[in-house]
Amino acid sequence: MNFTWLLIFAILTFLISTMYFYMFSRKQEKFMQYWGFSWVAYSCSLLCLVLYFSEPLEIFLEIRKVIDMFNLLLLLFGTYSFMHVKTPAYWYRFSLYMLLLAVICMVYRFDLLSFYLPISIYQIIITIFICYNVFRKWNVAKGERIIAVLVFLTWGFGKSLLSIAEIFISLEYNLYITELMLSNIVNFCILTIYVVYTRSENDLVDSLYKTVVENSKDAFFYYKLQPYNAFQYVSPSIEDFTGFTPSSFYSNPQFYLHMVSDDQVEEITDIFNPKEAYSELHTIELCRKSGEKFWGEFSCTVLNDEHGEPIALEGTLRDVTKLKTAEMEQLEATRGRNMLLSYISHELRTPITSIAGYLTALSDGTMSSDKEKAEAMDIITSKTLTLKKLVDELDQLTKIETHQFTFNFESYTAAEATAMMISCSVSDARSAGFDVYIDYDANLLSDHWIIIDADRINQVFSNLVNNSIKYSMNTKKLWLDFEIDDNEENFMVSVKDSGIGIKDQHISHIFDRFYRADVKDNTLHTIEGRGLGLTLCKEIINAHQGEIFAESTYGTGSTFTFIIPIFKEG
Numbered sequence: 312m313n314f315t316w317l318l319i320f321a322i323l324t325f326l327i328s329t330m331y332f333y334m335f336s337r338k339q340e341k342f343m344q345y346w347g348f349s350w351v352a353y354s355c356s357l358l359c360l361v362l363y364f365s366e367p368l369e370i371f372l373e374i375r376k377v378i379d380m381f382n383l384l385l386l387l388f389g390t391y392s393f394m395h396v397k398t399p400a401y402w403y404r405f406s407l408y409m410l411l412l413a414v415i416c417m418v419y420r421f422d423l424l425s426f427y428l429p430i431s432i433y434q435i436i437i438t439i440f441i442c443y444n445v446f447r448k449w450n451v452a453k454g455e456r457i458i459a460v461l462v463f464l465t466w467g468f469g470k471s472l473l474s475i476a477e478i479f480i481s482l483e484y485n486l487y488i489t490e491l492m493l494s495n496i497v498n499f500c501i502l503t504i505y506v507v508y509t510r511s512e513n514d515l516v517d518s519l520y521k522t523v524v525e526n527s528k529d530a531f532f533y534y535k536l537q538p539y540n541a542f543q544y545v546s547p548s549i550e551d552f553t554g555f556t557p558s559s560f561y562s563n564p565q566f567y568l569h570m571v572s573d574d575q576v577e578e579i580t581d582i583f584n585p586k587e588a589y590s591e592l593h594t595i596e597l598c599r600k601s602g603e604k605f606w607g608e609f610s611c612t613v614l615n616d617e618h619g620e621p622i623a624l625e626g627t628l629r630d631v632t633k634l635k636t637a638e639m640e641q642l643e644a645t646r647g648r649n650m651l652l653s654y655i656s657h658e659l660r661t662p663i664t665s666i667a668g669y670l671t672a673l674s675d676g677t678m679s680s681d682k683e684k685a686e687a688m689d690i691i692t693s694k695t696l697t698l699k700k701l702v703d704e705l706d707q708l709t710k711i712e713t714h715q716f717t718f719n720f721e722s723y724t725a726a727e728a729t730a731m732m733i734s735c736s737v738s739d740a741r742s743a744g745f746d747v748y749i750d751y752d753a754n755l756l757s758d759h760w761i762i763i764d765a766d767r768i769n770q771v772f773s774n775l776v777n778n779s780i781k782y783s784m785n786t787k788k789l790w791l792d793f794e795i796d797d798n799e800e801n802f803m804v805s806v807k808d809s810g811i812g813i814k815d816q817h818i819s820h821i822f823d824r825f826y827r828a829d830v831k832d833n834t835l836h837t838i839e840g841r842g843l844g845l846t847l848c849k850e851i852i853n854a855h856q857g858e859i860f861a862e863s864t865y866g867t868g869s870t871f872t873f874i875i876p877i878f879k880e881g
Contacts, residue, residue: 341392342389342390342392342393343389344389345385345386345388345389345392346385346386346389348385349381349382349383349384349385349386349389350382352378352379352381352382352385353378353379353382355378356375356378356379356382359371359372359374359375359378360375363375370417373413373416373417376413376427376430377410377413377430379430379434379470380406380409380413380430380433380434381406383434383437383438383441383467384402384406384437386437386441387402387437387440387441388402390440390441390444390445391444405433409429409430409433412429412430413430424475427475428475431471431472431475432471434467434470434471435467435468435471437467438463438464438466438467438468438471439464439467441463441467442460442463442464442467445459445460445463446459446460529546529548529627529628529629530545530546530548530549530552530553530627530628530629531544531545531546531548531625531626531627532544532545532546532549532560532625532626532627532628533623533624533625534583534623534624534625534626535622535623536584536585536621536622536623536624537616537620537621537622537623539564540564540565540583540584541561541564542557542560542561542564542566543623545557545560545561549628552599552605552630553570553597553599553600554599554600554601555569555570555600565583567579567582567583568580569598570597570598570607571595571596571597571598572596572598575595575596578593578595579595582609582611582624583624585613585621585624586621592608592609592610593608593609593611594606594607594608594609594631594635595607595609605630605632606630606631606632606634606635606636607628607629607630607631608628608629608630608631609626609627609628610626610627610629611624611625611626612624612625612626662694662695662697662698663694663698665690665691665694666691666694666695669687669690669691670691672687673687701843718764718767718854719764719765719766720762720763720764721762721763721764721765722760722761722762722878723760723761723763723765724756724757724758724759724760724761725756725757725759725760725761725793725795725802725877726751726753726756726757728761728763728765728768728802728875729751729753729756729793729804731765731768731769732768732769732772732793732804733749733791735769735772735773736769736772736773736776736777737749737776737791739773739776739777739780740776740779740780740789743780743787744787745780745783745787745788745789746787746788746789747789747790747791748788748789748790748791749791749792749793750790750791750792750793750794751792751793751794752794755794755795756793756794756795756802759795759799759802759877759878760877760878761802761875761876761877761878762855762878763855763875764851764854764855767851767854767855768851768855768875770847770848770851771848771851771852771859771873772804772806774844774845774847774848775806775848775871775873776789776791776806777844778844778845778871779806779807779808779810779869779871780808782808782810782811782869783808783809783810783811783868785810786808786809786810786868788808788809789806789807789808790805790806790807790808791804791805791806791807792804792805792807793805795877796874799877800876800877801857801874801875801876801877802874802875802876802877803872803873803874804872804873804874804875805870805871805872806870806871806872807868807869807870807871808868808869808870809867809868810868810869811865811866812863812864812865812866812867812868812869813861813863813865813869814865815865818861818862818863821845821861822845822846822848822849822859822861823846848873852873852874852875855875855876856876857873857874857875857876858873858874859871859872859873859874860872860873
């Protein structure tokens, strides 16, 4: 019966050893590997004991004693590893000496006392070191450490004394069963140490993770897919940049639909309802609770079950509005640069080709008469002036957009500004054969002041008048209107023509840089334009904190209006 109990405890010890290796395989911790091997060694020691009771040969006891020494030694190595301390080299040397001593004793058949006594003393020393490290490093209550130390001491000293007693007296099964019970108590103590260690480690990791998650500007979420859809976790930071609280997502598994416009419902639905595993980024335009739009970047990973079916989605949401805006601005800048190069190439090619052709004709004598030469020089002069104007417009526009253009702002009455504009441009219109109708109230305009750069405002007005002349050569009527709005907030200047007008699809783009509608007059001749004049006008008016806009009916005429704020003291 006693032998049966001995065998049962031996099997139990072996099973515990297997448990150590299982835990080591899960966590890959070196101290668990040492402790696992120590209890494998102890299981082998028990096997030798079982063999001894089956066939009482001293060799089994001798082998058992050597194995017990390594059992304790491996426990000690595991203790050092648990403390993250390198095992001192002297333990390896001492162990080698003890092994040599054991081999010599076994080969030369020394008496058991000569064999057992050094090993038993060595075991006691190891036990003391184990107890010291447990007491010093086990981070639990002092009482629990004392109990653990007493268990280790009882077991270690008990094994050593039992070994010495084996030499002098015939021992009962009960003593060995007692040793086995103590061994399993030690096993339990070690497992308890490990559980406490793992729990404290996990608590630390959880604490650090919680700190990182809850203080991160990114929003973390865990979205369950099986057996039903639900947000299981949404970090508090979601409210910082969306305005929605985590509870909004917990109460509605499809609350993410509240954050997108109708045209992006399908895209965000695909994110939260994956058909297969993926791990990738999705950038979507989202809406805050306030209605403000922003760009959100979803970084998601789909988690699968053992059958490969998606069961959950974990990920982060980040506000990448600044990055996306910078990206779009970069693309727009690249597009603008390409358009500029294309524009310059196109606009310069025609006049330069014309100038080069006439210069060649003049130099090689193709044009011999004075009349031909004079006509050629007129054309060269005209094309040169066109190039100069183009270069000037590009230069001005670039300086304005890069804030390098200097405005000379001064105060004028609206009447003074009106007189300057009329004197600057009306004569050109009348010289071109236009009937010019001017409407303004000098007294009313004299009572209001504006802050302007007179040269730049004259430039805007002249450009608008010249455009009307260009597109109204057949009707030759022009209406100029200068007035103060009903609220006496703005000075308004309008240039109206009876020309060919602008089609509806073009009217919203005419102030865009390089935009040029393909327009023809009533003779079906294409009217040239560089697509910069109106852009320059818009930039100048914007610099005056004003507005400029156009109204047009195709085939009837157009009206261009710019507004300058009235200056008010205080």
